[in-house]
Each structure stands twice: as C-alpha cells, then as structure tokens.
Amino acid sequence: MDAIFSKIEEIAVKIDNLIKTGESGYSDSSNATGDVQLKLDIQSDIIIENEFKNVKSIKSVISEEKEGELELNPNGEFTVCYDPLDGSSIVDFNLSVGSIFGIYKGELCGENLLASAYVVYGPRLEIVKTIKGSNPVLYRYNGSEFAMQKEVKLEQKGKINAPGATQKNWYPRHKALIESIFQEGYRLRYSGGMVPDLHQILLKGGGLFSYPGTVDKPKGKLRALFEVIPFALAFKEAGGEAIDDKGVSLLKFKPNHPHDTTPCFFGSKYEIEKVKEAYSGK
Ligand code: AFP
Numbered sequence: 001m002d003a004i005f006s007k008i009e010e011i012a013v014k015i016d017n018l019i020k021t022g023e024s025g026y027s028d029s030s031n032a033t034g035d036v037q038l039k040l041d042i043q044s045d046i047i048i049e050n051e052f053k054n055v056k057s058i059k060s061v062i063s064e065e066k067e068g069e070l071e072l073n074p075n076g077e078f079t080v081c082y083d084p085l086d087g088s089s090i091v092d093f094n095l096s097v098g099s100i101f102g103i104y105k106g107e108l109c110g111e112n113l114l115a116s117a118y119v120v121y122g123p124r125l126e127i128v129k130t131i132k133g134s135n136p137v138l139y140r141y142n143g144s145e146f147a148m149q150k151e152v153k154l155e156q157k158g159k160i161n162a163p164g165a166t167q168k169n170w171y172p173r174h175k176a177l178i179e180s181i182f183q184e185g186y187r188l189r190y191s192g193g194m195v196p197d198l199h200q201i202l203l204k205g206g207g208l209f210s211y212p213g214t215v216d217k218p219k220g221k222l223r224a225l226f227e228v229i230p231f232a233l234a235f236k237e238a239g240g241e242a243i244d245d246k247g248v249s250l251l252k253f254k255p256n257h258p259h260d261t262t263p264c265f266f267g268s269k270y271e272i273e274k275v276k277e278a279y280s281g282k
Contacts, residue, residue: 001103001115003055004080005129008101009139009146011051012119012127015044015085015099016141019121024092032067033259040091041065044084044099052080062108062258064226069258078114079104081258083226087193096122098195102230108258110251116230120199128152128202130234136202154240157270158206161186162197165221169214177278181208181271194222198231198266202238206268210275213245213263220263224255228264241272245279 023039030036045065052058052072059076062069064083080103087097099119106112115131125141126149135153139146163178170178182188186207191197194209201207211222222228232242232250242250245263253262265275 001057001078001131003057004052004078004101004103005115005117007051007055008099008117008119008129009127011048012099012121012125012146013141014047014051015119016121016125018043018047019085019091019097031065035088037065038085038088038091041085041088048082048084048099062225064223064259067259077105079108081108081225081230083223086195086227090192095191095193096120096196097193098199100195100227100230102225102233104225107254108225109254110224110229110232110249113229113233113251116233118195118199118230118234120195122196126199128199128234130237132233132237134237136234136238138203152202152234152238153205154202154235154238154268155205156268158201158204158208158268159186160189160201160204160207162190162201162207162209163188164190164194164209164211165214165217169216170212171215173278173281174210174212174214177275178210180278181274194227194231198234201266202234206240206271208265208267208271208275210265211263212265217261219261221261222264224250224253224260224262225258228262229253231266232264235266240266240268242266243272243275247276247279 062081083100103115117129120126127139130136135151138149235242
C-alpha cells in the first residue's frame with residue numbers, strides 16, 4: 001500500500017504541473033460513458049497508467065476514462081480504480097479540481113475497498129489518504145514533498161450544504177430536504193467539482209454533499225468505483241457517513257458494471273440522519 005500511496009504523490013505533482021502548463025480545451029475523443037474528453041483528461045490518464053505500471057502490487061487498473069479493466073502486473077494484489085481528473089467542466093475556468101483513487105482487493109465493491117486517496121489541485125496541492133480502520137490524513141506539498149498536516153475528523157454537525165444536480169429535476173422529497181437544511185441556517189457551498197466540495201466539508205468538520213437520483217437520471221451521475229466509494233471511506237473514517245437514497249452505506253455498494261453510478265449523500269452524522277428521515281418518508 002505504501003508503494004501505491006507514494007506513487008500517487010508523484011502522480012499528483014505531475015498532473016498539477018500538467019494543469020498549470022498544459023493545453024486547455026477539448027480533444028476529438030469521448031470516454032467510455034460518452035463524455036467528450038479534455039486534452040487534460042487524456043494526458044492525466046496516460047500519466048497515471050504509466051506510473052502505476054511500475055508498482056508491482058498493482059494487479060490491474062480501471063480508469064474512469066476507459067471502458068474496461070487493464071491488467072498491469074499478473075502477480076499483483078490490488079486493483080486501483082481512478083478518476084484521473086474530476087471536474088473537467090470547471091478546470092478551464094481555473095477552479096479547483098481533483099484526482100480520486102480507490103484501492104480494492106478482490107471483487108470490485110465497497111466492502112473490498114482497502115484504502116483511498118484524493119488529490120486537490122487548488123491554490124495548494126493536497127492529498128488526503130485513508131486506510132480502512134483509521135482516520136484520513138491530510139498532506140500538503142511544500143515544493144519538495146508532501147508534508148503531513150493533520151488527521152481529518154468530522155464534528156457531529158456542520159454548517160455548509162453542497163446540493164448537486166439540476167434542481168428542476170430533483171424529486172419533491174429531495175427538494176424538501178435541501179430546503180429544510182437551508183432553513184436551519186446552512187450556507188450554500190457548491191463549485192461543481194466533487195473533490196473540492198467534499199474536501200471543504202471534510203476540513204471544515206461537517207456539512208452535507210448530495211448528488212441525488214433525479215427525474216432524468218434516477219441513478220445519479222457520480223460513479224461508484226472511481227468517485228463515490230473512495231470518498232465514502234474517507235467520510236466514514238472521519239466520523240461521518242455516506243449513504244445512498246435507501247439509507248444504505250455506500251461502502252456496501254456492489255456495482256454490476258465498472259461505470260455504474262449511484263445517488264449519494266456524504267456528511268456528518270446529523271445531516272445524514274436528516275437524509276435518512278427525508279428519504280424514508282417519515
Ligand atoms: P465534470 O467532470 O463533467 O466536470 O463533472 C464533475 C462532477 O462529476 C463532480 O465533480 C461534480 O460534483 C458533479 O459532476 C457536478 O455535477 P452537476 O453540475 O450536475 O451538479
């Protein structure tokens with residue numbers, strides 16, 4: 001696991017440099033789920049694949065940018081599922097974006113996620129690493145290495161609300177939930193990038209991020225293996241929770257296909273209780 005985490009640090013520095021100096025704009029190709037790819041998406045994906053090839057413990061990888069699983073080392077133990085550059089629609093406007101990694105052993109499902117990491121490319125370059133069973137840890141790049149900053153811990157309740165998806169397409173119970181949270185005095189914080197939005201909630205000690213199922217996309221937008229499950233581990237180990245629209249932990253999610261999406265709610269305990277009440281119809 002150490003070898004994977006230190007490789008992710010090298011990758012983070014390379015992608016950060018790519019974002020700062022690379023070409024903006026779209027390429028001529030689309031990814032596995034039909035999204036038109038940015039030049040930066042493609043190049044970030046190439047950086048990660050090339051770096052992971054040299055890590056013997058990585059058996060295979062699945063990228064959000066590609067259709068299937070790619071075997072790298074037949075004797076390796078782990079499968080790393082990653083979103084090379086999340087937030088394509090905001091990177092060219094110079095908002096913060098991120099990379100997300102889930103490290104699985106065995107069948108690809110929430111219960112087999114052993115560790116996760118995400119990188120925030122913002123005014124600062126930061127990584128949060130989470131190993132199952134221990135608190136997430138924040139690291140910040142100081143120009144030569146990632147220096148440990150602190151363990152990430154959530155309070156029981158936060159103050160910010162990050163509601164995703166197109167409001168016009170929200171179901172009535174979701175609309176009522178979000179409205180009731182704002183009525184309690186929560187402030188809106190939503191950039192359109194799940195990495196900085198979830199990072200803010202984790203570092204501020206609480207709040208709610210939701211990406212619900214909607215009338216047009218009943219299974220939501222965010223992908224389980226690359227995006228949702230890795231963050232679910234960080235929230236759980238920080239003392240919060242991450243659930244789907246049935247109130248089930250996202251760490252129990254079993255995708256049928258690597259690119260499956262799921263409605264998702266991440267927060268501290270208080271907000272997640274509110275989601276459970278709203279969605280159970282109580
Ligand atoms: P892009 O990679 O297409 O910018 O999507 C980013 C993202 O997957 C995630 O980072 C955001 O939280 C979410 O989409 C925002 O989606 P909405 O604009 O529909 O709320």
